[in-house]
Structures are given as structure tokens and as C-alpha cells.
Amino acid sequence: MAARSVGELQDMEVDRRGESEESGDDDTRRRSINGDVDPSQAAGTGKEESKIEGLEVLQKAKTLSLRQNLIKKIENLDSLTSLRELDLYDNQIRKLENLHQLTELEQLDVSFNILRKVEGLEQLTSLKKLFLLHNKISGIANLDHFTCLEMLELGSNRIRVIENLDALSSLQSLFLGTNKITKLQNLDGLHNLTVLSIQSNRITKLEGLQNLVSLKELYLSHNGIEVIEGLENNKKLTTLDIAANRIKRIENIGHLTELQEFWMNDNQIDNWSDLDELKNARSLETVYLERNPLQKDPQYRRKIMLALPSVRQIDAAFIRF
Numbered sequence: 001m002a003a004r005s006v007g008e009l010q011d012m013e014v015d016r017r018g019e020s021e022e023s024g025d026d027d028t029r030r031r032s033i034n035g036d037v038d039p040s041q042a043a044g045t046g047k048e049e050s051k052i053e054g055l056e057v058l059q060k061a062k063t064l065s066l067r068q069n070l071i072k073k074i075e076n077l078d079s080l081t082s083l084r085e086l087d088l089y090d091n092q093i094r095k096l097e098n099l100h101q102l103t104e105l106e107q108l109d110v111s112f113n114i115l116r117k118v119e120g121l122e123q124l125t126s127l128k129k130l131f132l133l134h135n136k137i138s139g140i141a142n143l144d145h146f147t148c149l150e151m152l153e154l155g156s157n158r159i160r161v162i163e164n165l166d167a168l169s170s171l172q173s174l175f176l177g178t179n180k181i182t183k184l185q186n187l188d189g190l191h192n193l194t195v196l197s198i199q200s201n202r203i204t205k206l207e208g209l210q211n212l213v214s215l216k217e218l219y220l221s222h223n224g225i226e227v228i229e230g231l232e233n234n235k236k237l238t239t240l241d242i243a244a245n246r247i248k249r250i251e252n253i254g255h256l257t258e259l260q261e262f263w264m265n266d267n268q269i270d271n272w273s274d275l276d277e278l279k280n281a282r283s284l285e286t287v288y289l290e291r292n293p294l295q296k297d298p299q300y301r302r303k304i305m306l307a308l309p310s311v312r313q314i315d316a317a318f319i320r321f
Contacts, residue, residue, distance in 0.1 A: 049071075049072055050070045050091075052071060052077065053076050055076065055079070055080060058080055061083060065087040066087065067087055067088070067089045067091075068089070068091070071088065071091040072091070072093060073093065073095075074093060074096065074099060077099065078098070080101075081102065081104065082104060086107070086108050088108075088110045088113070089112055093110060095120070096110065096120040099121060099124060102124065103126065104126055105124050105127055106128045106129065107129040111131045111133035111153070115136065116135070116136045117142075118137060118143065121145075124145075126148055127146055128148055129149075133156055133175075134156040134157070135156075137159060138158040138160070140154065140164050143165065143167065146168055147170060148170055150170055150172045151172060151174075152171060152173070154176050154179070155178050157179055159179040160179070161186075162176065162181060162186050163185075163186050164186075165186060165190060168189070169189065169192065170192060172194050173195040174195070175197045176197065177198060177200050178199070183205070183207075184205070184206070184208035187211070187212060188210075188211040191211065191212075194216045194217065195215075195217040196209075196212065196217070196219070198219065198223075199241070202224065203223040205227075205229075206227065206228060209231065209233070210230065210233045212234060213234070213235075213236070214236060216237060216238045217237070217239040219241040221241050221242060221245070222243070222245075223244075224245065226247060227249075228249070229251075234256070235258070236258055238261065239263075240259060240262055242263065243265045243266050245267055246267070246268065247268060248267070248268045248269065249269070249271070249274055250278070254277050255280070257280045257282065258281070259281035259283070259284050261284075262284060262287050263288045264288060264292070265289060265291050265292065265315065268293065269289065269294050270292070272303060275308060278307075285310065285311060285313060286312070287304060287313070288314075289304065289315065290315040
């Protein structure tokens with residue numbers, strides 16, 4: 001599959017998604033977007049606890065990476081006021097604290113730690129990318145000051161409700177995969193959002209997206225959705241992933257003329273005429289329909305090719321001419 005995601009979605013997301021896309025590993029790509037993890041990355045190493053200290057000489061440093069160091073407390077960073085990127089991925093941090101002096105910080109990664117809430121970031125008003133993947137955060141809160149934030153990653157936490165996002169007027173990418181969310185709601189203020197991923201949650205109805213007119217990529221696989229609906233205003237969608245749901249018909253997407261990728265595998269589609277809904281998508285290149293009743297047809301691939309002549313990839317296999 002061609003690499004496309006959010007472009008660099010920018011820098012740090014490539015760590016989670018780009019490598020799998022370049023290798024053509026679709027399964028890995030989908031797991032990373034979803035917020036799933038490689039257990040080997042999160043496992044402890046048995047080393048002694050590390051402390052952040054002795055960094056005063058790095059006063060002009062722009063980037064600091066302290067990944068996988070068994071750090072338990074954020075401390076002794078006050079002198080690093082020039083920092084633009086701080087990476088504390090895969091440690092043992094329980095609290096966001098002592099970051100108030102880093103007012104120039106644009107990117108913060110505290111994924112794979114033991115955080116229970118978002119706090120202590122009120123002074124980081126220049127922040128553009130915030131990674132909090134795989135913690136124990138139960139609620140979305142304390143984000144009102146992030147008016148410059150463009151990317152927020154909260155996948156693999158314990159979030160049940162989408163809330164408190166109204167102030168994030170610059171947000172372009174929101175990742176909430178692998179939580180406990182039951183309803184699509186409180187997204188109306190995110191007018192600049194282009195990527196929304198809420199895979200592996202408990203959503204049963206497609207709704208609440210009417211104001212997301214800039215949305216280009218929507219990932220909702222592994223939920224309990226039964227009907228494709230509520231996408232009337234999302235005319236800029238290029239990727240629609242609603243795989244592994246409970247959908248019986250492809251419908252209500254004939255207006256999505258800019259679609260390039262359509263993921264509908266692992267549903268209950270059994271009528272070939274449903275593909276007519278995709279005929280207006282002249283740039284459609286990738287279609288996933290495997291593990292639907294349609295796949296039992298001996299002419300499965302041929303019928304897709306005839307119905308959707310622009311398609312270049314069916315499921316994991318490229319079309320050979």
C-alpha cells in the first residue's frame with residue numbers, strides 16, 4: 001500500500017505508523033493507528049531506577065530524548081528553556097510535573113508511562129504535538145490552554161467520554177483508539193480536524209461528525225457500528241475505515257467523491273450492488289472487503305475490478321495488469 005497517513009503526521013507519528021507503511025505491513029499499520037502496542041517495548045528491563053540530573057550544560061539543546069530509562073519523576077529540567085522537543089517515552093512516570101519553565105516546548109511525548117490524568121502543562125502554550133499513548137488516563141481534561149495544539153494522541157488509555165476539546169481550535173489530528181468510548185460527541189469545535197481515529201472502542205452509531213467539514217481520514221474499525229450514516233458533511237474524506245463492525249450494507253457514501261481508501265473488511269456485506277455507492281469516487285485505489293459474505297463468490301476479485309475500475313489494490317494484494 002502506498003504510504004499516505006497524515007504526511008509526517010508529522011515526525012513522531014512516523015515512529016508509530018510510517019515504518020509499517022513503508023514495509024507494506026498493513027496489519028502493523030492498523031494496530032499502530034489503533035493505539036495497540038508492542039509488549040516488548042513496554043516491558044521493564046530490570047535495571048535500577050534512573051533520575052533526570054546533570055543536564056544543566058545543555059541549556060541550548062532543542063531536542064532531548066530520555067526514552068526507556070526507568071525514570072519515575074520529571075525533574076531538573078528548569079534550565080533547558082530552549083527545548084522544543086522532549087521525549088520521555090517508556091518510563092515509569094506517574095505525574096506530569098516540573099515542566100512549567102519549558103515554555104518553548106512544541107512536542108512532548110510521555111507515552112508508555114503510568115499517568116492517570118493530564119495536568120501540570122498549563123505553561124506549555126506553544127505545544128503543537130502531545131503524545132500520551134498507553135497510560136492510565138481516565139478523562140480528557142486541562143487542555144484549554146492548548147490553542148496551538150495540532151496533534152493529540154490519547155490512545156490505549158481508559159477514557160470513556162469525548163469531552164473538553166472545544167478550545168483546541170488548531171487541532172488537526174486526534175487519536176483515541178483502544179479506550180472505552182461509547183459515543184461520538186463533543187467534536188463540534190474541531191473545525192480544522194483532518195484525521196480522527198477512534199478504533200477499538202464501544203461505538204455503536206455513526207454520529208456527531210457533521211461539523212468536521214475538513215476531515216480527510218476517519219478510522220472507526222473494531223467498534224459495534226451497524227449502519228453507515230451521518231457523513232453528509234464530510235465530503236473531503238479520502239480514507240474511510242469502518243472494518244470489523246456489524247454493517248450489512250454499503251450505503252450513504254455516494255457523495256464521498258474524494259475517497260482513495262475504503263476499509264470494509266470483516267463486516268456482513270453480501271450484495272454486489274452495494275459497490276455502486278463507490279462509483280463516484282474516481283480516485284479510489286484501495287478497497288478491503290475480505291471476510292464479508294461477498295468473498296465467497298469465486299469471481300470475488302474480478303467483480304470488484306469490473307465494478308470499480310480505478311482500484312489498484314484489493315485487500316492486501318495489488319492488481320496485476
